[in-house]
Amino acid sequence: MAQFGFENDIHSILKLDMPITNAPMARWQRKASSSNTSAVNGLSPGKTANVSLSSSKTPSKTPGKTKKPSPSKMGGDRFIPVRNSKQMDVASFLITKENDNMDTSNTASDRAASETQKAWAMSINGYNIEDAKILHLGGKPLNAPEGYQNNLKVLYSQGSTPASHKKTTRYINSNPSRILDAPELRNDFYLNLLDWSSQNFLAVALHGCVYLWDATQGDINLLLHLENPEDYICSLSWTKEGHYLAVGTSDCKVQLWDVEHKKCLRTMTGHTARVSSLSWNDHVLSSGSRSGNIHHHDVRVAEHLICTLAGHSQEVCGLHWSPDGRYLASGGNDNLVYVWPPPGGARNKSVHCWSEHQGAVKALAWCPWQPNILASGGGTSDRHIRIWNVNSGSCMSSVDTESQISSLVFAPNYKELVSGHGYAHNSVAIWKYPSLSKVAELHGHEERVLSMVLSPDCSTIATVAGDETIRMWNSFEVDPVKKKAKERLALQASSAIHQSIR
Template identity: 55%
Template structure:
């Protein structure tokens, strides 16, 4: 992974896998972008511009299939093609544990406090309590094909899952009387479902980046789904989107082997002042680790 000297809004991402079902980028609360490039994971500090290679898979043919930061930004979960989930302390650049429970690659990951949810090509979703040795604490079976998107609601009460079976399921955070069954299932989609990125302070705006002929990203008004703007620049299909911690910038990874940074949503003044005060009051452990 390299900075593009000709355009600071573009990062070169050689060997990013052209696989729509994987989730290969995630942006931490510490303002660090994790990017999976084939069998390696790189970290890019959006504050300093520094780049660090965190890991490289040891077995030939294995590749990284998903990455996800814990909310606090000090631990990174990594899913692999060999059905493993690795947990890394990024400040120490050290693998803490290796977890197994799936029978196929882990293409999606999402945190809810200390619970790590993982989605597999098998169609199953597993919950893992990373604090204990017997980490696999639940199995959710609501997809007949690969799970390619997971997103916990900010309040931690619901998990949305999207699959290659064109379904979106909404799950509770705890099992009901009938066990783990979806609260809702949406069947209107005509293709595989991956999460779009929502503007965090303006809930009627979202950005999506798949299924468009010119490889553009589109900003929509919800629920009318009126098109607000098109963002063009990629010359191959968009694979993944992730939002910066301040909610103003979206990073898109595409099959043209680039990462592009888009200033999509204007940060409202009150939130900007709050964030500036918070940043002045504390030093990010993640930034220390990268430097």
């Protein structure tokens, strides 16, 4: 019986039939009290009603204003507990501690997820996304991972400018460094009236005379003067050593002159028309004529004519041996370019014959650092520079210069190609090889450029034009540091040769 009485007491306590003394006021009680207060204030405006509210009521946020009652929800009044400042601090502490425990418990799983995300990023993008920061505060810029390629240009970077972004282009003076007068110069596109020797002597033909300009001392001397006033000089060519000069004349002759003693060593005949082009290959002198024939002369023997090449149908105005002596290139007024083997036996047939040019081909140049590369330029009807590979026989590239091309020269100091032009620009153009992008254009001649040659140190080009002037363009000056290193290597090579001879 006692057990049933104890259970009944517990059930009666749990039913909460009796009011809770410490509980907050019910919502209906608060409404009634607020309505009584408003009624008292309305009846007695000058008096203040002393309405005692429970200490648990929360004061209104804006005193003096009546808060609009919110609509009641289904299910009755909600329970709003009363919390003082101490309880709030305790609750905040418990929540923080609970979150810390959750972070500690989830550290391993988060770490595994982070590793998985990093692995996916590495496999898809090639780099970790967390490491690819757009902005970086302080320190040096982050280096890209190995194998990562960024096609965007860097606009701003911290620190000094990288070596790859430094300006490497040189200054090219557009004005000539020296101008020489060339009176009575024959204004003929097909003639070759200028050549520069390895001894630094510049030879120029002025009608029937040949003058030598000493580029070291600045002296000018007369080498020869043709006796017949109707005859004129058509072509000039120095030997490799620079001691002898070959001269082609309008009376179908080829003369060989000793420059030091100013003496004509011999006169070679055989052509039936003027000799407008000359080129040396060791002891063999090749001469091109207006008849279209090319003669090979062995200057060591009395019977100098050793071979005749008959390929061109019109005047041979361009003639050049390759630096290694393996090929002879010839260009003619028939718009053809021939490549010939060295003389000997029955080897008088051409290796190549190119007919792509649409104008006379006078401008020919062999590449010094690639002996199998030949550059050719066409006349007024063509105006194109073409680069040929002699080994394959194909045209590697071409560019339209929009002007007559009279001469071509390779500048080895900067691996560039220089072209002299006649109608209509009358200028000198510098092209980057092998892209054939124009580097600079030099203006100064008032009429068409007829011939162009390179100085022995490959730093200056000399041009002669129909305006009867010779202009020096110092456009390929070598860096002093590189020049000293090159001279040092040459000195070491010469000393090694002397030691081997001993």
